[in-house]
Amino acid sequence: MSKIYRFTCIVCPLGCYVEAELEGENLKIQGCKCPRGEEWVRSEIFEPKRVLMSVIKVKNGVYPVVSVKTDRPVPKDRISQIMRFLSNLEISAPVKIGQVIVENVLDTGANIVATKDVEKK
Amino acid sequence: MIYDTVVIGGGPAGLAASIKAREEGLNVLLLDEKDYLGGILPQCIHPGFGLHYFKEDLTGPEFAHRLIEKLEDMGVEKRLTATVLDITVEGDKKKVKYVSPEGLESVATKSIIYASGARERHRFELGIVGDRVAGIFTAGEAQTLMDIYGVMPGKEVVIVGSGDVGLIMARRFALEGARVKAVVELMPYPGGLARNIVQCLQDFSIPLYLSHRVLEIRGRKRVEGVKIAKVDDNLESLPGTEFDMPCDTVIISAGLIPRIKLLKKLGVEMDANTGGPMVDENLETSISGIFVAGNALLINDLVDYVVEQGEIAALSAKKYVEGSLQPSRRIRIRAEGNLRFVVPQYVSGKRDVILYGRVKKPQEGAIFKFREIGEERRYPVVKPSEMFKIKLRVERIPSNIRELTLEVK
Ligand SMILES: Cc1cc2nc3c(=O)[nH]c(=O)nc-3n(C[C@H](O)[C@H](O)[C@H](O)COP(=O)(O)OP(=O)(O)OC[C@H]3O[C@@H](n4cnc5c(N)ncnc54)[C@H](O)[C@@H]3O)c2cc1C
Numbered sequence: 001m002s003k004i005y006r007f008t009c010i011v012c013p014l015g016c017y018v019e020a021e022l023e024g025e026n027l028k029i030q031g032c033k034c035p036r037g038e039e040w041v042r043s044e045i046f047e048p049k050r051v052l053m054s055v056i057k058v059k060n061g062v063y064p065v066v067s068v069k070t071d072r073p074v075p076k077d078r079i080s081q082i083m084r085f086l087s088n089l090e091i092s093a094p095v096k097i098g099q100v101i102v103e104n105v106l107d108t109g110a111n112i113v114a115t116k117d118v119e120k121k
Numbered sequence: 122m123i124y125d126t127v128v129i130g131g132g133p134a135g136l137a138a139s140i141k142a143r144e145e146g147l148n149v150l151l152l153d154e155k156d157y158l159g160g161i162l163p164q165c166i167h168p169g170f171g172l173h174y175f176k177e178d179l180t181g182p183e184f185a186h187r188l189i190e191k192l193e194d195m196g197v198e199k200r201l202t203a204t205v206l207d208i209t210v211e212g213d214k215k216k217v218k219y220v221s222p223e224g225l226e227s228v229a230t231k232s233i234i235y236a237s238g239a240r241e242r243h244r245f246e247l248g249i250v251g252d253r254v255a256g257i258f259t260a261g262e263a264q265t266l267m268d269i270y271g272v273m274p275g276k277e278v279v280i281v282g283s284g285d286v287g288l289i290m291a292r293r294f295a296l297e298g299a300r301v302k303a304v305v306e307l308m309p310y311p312g313g314l315a316r317n318i319v320q321c322l323q324d325f326s327i328p329l330y331l332s333h334r335v336l337e338i339r340g341r342k343r344v345e346g347v348k349i350a351k352v353d354d355n356l357e358s359l360p361g362t363e364f365d366m367p368c369d370t371v372i373i374s375a376g377l378i379p380r381i382k383l384l385k386k387l388g389v390e391m392d393a394n395t396g397g398p399m400v401d402e403n404l405e406t407s408i409s410g411i412f413v414a415g416n417a418l419l420i421n422d423l424v425d426y427v428v429e430q431g432e433i434a435a436l437s438a439k440k441y442v443e444g445s446l447q448p449s450r451r452i453r454i455r456a457e458g459n460l461r462f463v464v465p466q467y468v469s470g471k472r473d474v475i476l477y478g479r480v481k482k483p484q485e486g487a488i489f490k491f492r493e494i495g496e497e498r499r500y501p502v503v504k505p506s507e508m509f510k511i512k513l514r515v516e517r518i519p520s521n522i523r524e525l526t527l528e529v530k
Pocket of ligand 1: 129130131132133134135152153154155159160161162165167168169170171203204205206236237238239260264285286289380414415416417421422423424425427
């Protein structure tokens with residue numbers, strides 16, 4: 001039994017329409033115009049990942065939240081767990097851009113990093 | 122005291138212009154009405170910024186931070202919470218009037234770089250009728266609430282418009298645990314990039330309603346729902362297709378319009394296709410010494426282009442102040458066929474120029490043709506969601522020409 005996947009490739013703005021057929025371990029990809037696209041399709045099927053962004057509460061800051069991101073893509077199926085984890089977090093000002101706020105968040109191998117400064121009130 | 126240049130707006134266009142102008146030795150003043158610099162960047166917390174300019178994939182706040190750090194290092198003079206109210210021109214001198222918590226102030230300057238960004242279209246411009254209730258936001262308002270101030274605008278959301286801004290907001294809401302019930306798009310194709318359809322909608326199973334229109338917003342104090350209908354090829358609602366969708370929040374994400382009120386008041390020549398002023402290759406308006414960059418000039422989808430325009434405007438201001446700026450409103454460039462606009466609208470024909478443009482409709486196998494000189498270029502795909510850049514080489518421009526038509530077919 002084979003399984004058919006259909007994608008719009010998101011690697012570049014061309015947005016190729018791709019069909020992939022998975023039979024056991026064997027993956028046949030059609031419609032990709034470049035190897036980067038094929039690589040992406042492979043990871044979309046076997047382990048889709050995304051960079052995640054959100055905000056985290058800040059105590060005593062000039063702003064009440066600081067924007068953050070994961071410093072590398074995390075598995076798609078872990079995103080909602082990570083979001084829940086982040087929503088319960090609160091850190092104290094000052095926060096510096098690039099500061100690691102959570103190391104290896106929920107064992108995904110990715111750090112949560114601040115993407116802006118928030119000074120102390 | 123007279124400034125060499127006053128930069129109006131501290132978004133990426135204004136920041137890049139101020140930095141470049143200072144580097145070129147100009148005496149610069151930067152004004153912004155907000156209490157922070159960066160324009161809309163600090164509220165765009167997703168990645169996707171700076172792939173061209175910094176060769177890195179940064180988030181909006183990170184991109185802004187890099188420019189702001191440079192600005193501070195260079196010691197550019199700036200005033201925040203300073204809203205510019207008026208510009209007056211007296212000969213080759215200009216006056217900029219602004220209000221800040223310290224009161225009303227007026228400064229004199231030789232040149233102006235206008236980088237005020239864009240404003241968002243609101244529901245009444247889309248003809249959405251119904252109740253005036255709480256729970257209706259533009260995408261930018263919702264983004265500011267969530268990502269600068271940490272306030273969730275609502276729980277059950279309908280988004281009007283499928284441009285990249287709308288798609289990105291759909292994902293932000295979904296990530297924060299809201300239920301995004303629909304993204305509603307009038308056109309038969311999505312406004313945003315294919316990649317954003319995948320990673321913003323499909324990732325979260327958010328339904329996209331193409332060829333649909335939100336007719337009406339209903340509610341007592343807060344939004345309680347919207348009425349949606351299908352539209353035909355002429356974008357008219359089809360009778361009998363209306364349905365109600367309950368929700369507590371409506372996000373209007375239906376495009377940006379250059380914020381050019383002050384330029385209009387001055388009588389600057391405008392382009393109905395871009396909604397911004399007509400400029401030449403120096404990004405100079407029809408009033409000499411007033412330059413425009415960023416979303417005030419045309420709606421850009423990439424911050425990299427915005428920064429590029431800021432830098433061009435600064436270099437032109439420097440030449441203007443020195444008295445060496447060559448007037449270049451000589452050849453009028455016109456857009457035809459499947460081409461919504463092209464900027465700059467005038468060129469001198471004396472040097473290579475980068476033209477920015479946007480098509481009206483998605484098209485495969487598009488041919489770009491400069492009609493009067495017969496030069497052609499082919500693109501495999503063009504989409505309204507992606508601005509294009511095209512280089513016009515000076516040796517291709519005949520010297521006797523007064524008009525040049527760029528046609529997409
Ligand atoms: C939701 C969203 C997502 C985006 N995503 C991306 C992306 O992934 N990648 C990318 O490259 N680009 C993206 N962009 C585009 C990019 O952010 C913009 O092109 C860019 O910010 C425009 O810069 P600007 O300086 O022209 O305007 P703005 O950033 O809007 O700055 C204008 C500034 O002028 C100030 N101002 C206006 N009028 C006055 C006045 N009268 N007096 C004083 N100050 C004034 C305003 O306060 C503001 O700070 C996105 C845009 C949006 C809205």
